[in-house]
C-alpha cells in the first residue's frame with residue numbers, strides 16, 4: 001500500500017481518499033510508528049501529512065533521515081514537508097509570515113520537476129502554516145515559491161523525495177489531484193489497479209473464509225453502510241445471513257418500505273422487520289430535552305433489537321446450527337479513529353448498530369473496514385443496490401426524533417415526514433444530491449407564526465432547511481443552494497403541508513452550529 005503517515009491534523013484521511021480516487025490503495029498509520037515499523041509494512045510509497053506542530057518545538061513529532069534513505073518514494077505535505085526539510089539538513093523557521101487559505105504559488109526558475117508537471121506557472125494553492133522552509137536541503141531543487149515563502153515545493157528526483165508546503169488534497173488547491181497523481185505515477189511509478197470490482201471479489205472470498213458454513217446476523221439501520229455490508233455478506237453466504245430492521249417509527253417517508261421492497265428485491269436477503277413504533281412513541285411522550293430523547297431512543301432501541309435478535313436466533317437454532325457471526329458496517333474512518341487500523345475494532349456504541357447482549361459471543365464480520373464512505377457507495381452500486389438506498393444521505397440513529405424541536409408525537413412526525421420528502425425530492429430533481437452532504441429538515445414544533453393563505457389567517461409552524469456541505473461531518477459549511485430551488489422547496493412545502501406556513505434556511509457553519517439541531 002501507499003502509507004499516509006498521520007501527523008495529526010484532519011488531513012490524513014483526505015489524503016488517503018484522494019490516493020484511492022487515483023485507484024491506488026492507501027492506508028493511514030500514526031506518526032508514533034517507528035521508521036522500522038513503517039518500513040516493515042513494505043510501503044510502495046509514503047506520504048507524510050500535515051499537522052499542527054512546529055518542527056522545532058519541544059516534543060514535536062520528528063523523523064530521522066533513515067526513513068528518507070530507505071529508497072521508498074516520499075511526498076511530504078505541509079508539516080510533512082517541513083519534517084523532510086528538517087531531517088535532511090534544510091532550514092525551517094518561523095519567519096513571521098503566515099499563510100492561510102488560497103494563495104498564489106509560482107514555479108521558480110528551476111523548472112516544474114516531476115510533481116508540478118502539467119500545472120500552470122502560477123496556480124492557486126491552499127495554505128495553512130506558520131513556519132516556512134527557507135532553505136531546501138542539499139541536492140534538492142526548489143520548484144515553487146509564494147510571495148511570503150521562498151521554498152514552497154521541492155524535489156530530489158534521483159532520491160524520489162518530494163514535498164509541497166500547501167495542501168494538494170483539498171479541493172481549493174486547483175491542481176492538487178494532479179500533483180498527487182504526478183507523485184504516484186511519475187515519482188513513485190505506481191500503477192492504478194485498485195477498484196471497487198476488486199474489493200467485492202476480495203471481500204466475498206474473505207467472508208467465505210471467515211464464516212465457513214456458519215450463520216450470520218446483521219442489523220440494518222436503513223443507512224448505506226449496513227445495507228452494503230449485508231449485501232456483501234449475502235453474496236458470500238446467501239441464506240445463512242438474516243437481517244433485522246427495527247422500525248422505530250422515526251424514519252423518513254417510505255424508508256422502511258424501500259428497504260423491505262427494493263432492497264430485498266435487489267439482494268434476495270432474508271429480512272425480519274420489528275415494528276416497534278408504539279414502544280418509541282411511548283418512550284418519547286412528554287420529552288423535550290434533546291439528551292433525554294437520545295437516551296430514551298437509544299435504550300428502547302437496544303431492547304427492541306435484542307428482542308428481535310432473540311427471536312431470529314431461536315428460529316435459526318432449530319436446525320442445530322446457531323448463529324455465531326454478527327455483521328457490522330464499520331468503515332475505515334471508524335477504525336482509524338479508534339486507534340489506527342490494527343487489532344479489533346471497537347464495536348460502535350451507537351445504538352443504530354445494535355446493542356449486543358453481553359452473554360452472546362458473536363464473532364464480528366466487518367467487510368467495509370478498509371473503505372471510505374464514497375467507496376462503500378460505489379461497492380453498493382456495483383452490487384446492484386437501488387439508488388434510493390445507495391445514494392441515501394447520512395441519517396442519525398435517533399432519526400426524526402431529534403429533528404422535531406419539542407415533544408415528538410405521531411402527528412408531528414407525519415408533518416415533518418411530508419415536508420422532508422418534498423425537500424429531498426426537489427434536491428434530487430435539481431441534481432444536487434452529490435453536492436450536498438446532508439439536508440436535515442427540522443420542525444420547530446413549539447413555535448407558531450402568523451401567516452396568510454387564501455383569505456384566511458394561519459397560525460402554523462416553521463420548518464428549517466439545513467443543507468450542508470462537508471467531507472466528514474466533523475466540520476461543515478451551509479450549502480449555497482440556488483435560490484430558485486429554495487423557492488420551489490418553500491412553495492411546495494407551504495402549499496402541500498397545511499400545518500407549515502413558513503420555511504427558513506439555516507446559514508450557520510459547523511462549528512459553531514452542529515449539523516443536527518438537537
Ligand code: XMP
Nearest residue numbers: 350352394395396397398438473514515516
Ligand atoms: P452533528 O449534529 O453532531 O452531526 O453535527 C454530525 C453527523 O452525525 C449524525 N448524527 C448521528 N448519527 N447517531 C448517528 O448514527 C446519532 O445519534 C447522531 N447524531 C448526529 C448527523 O446526522 C451528522 O451526519
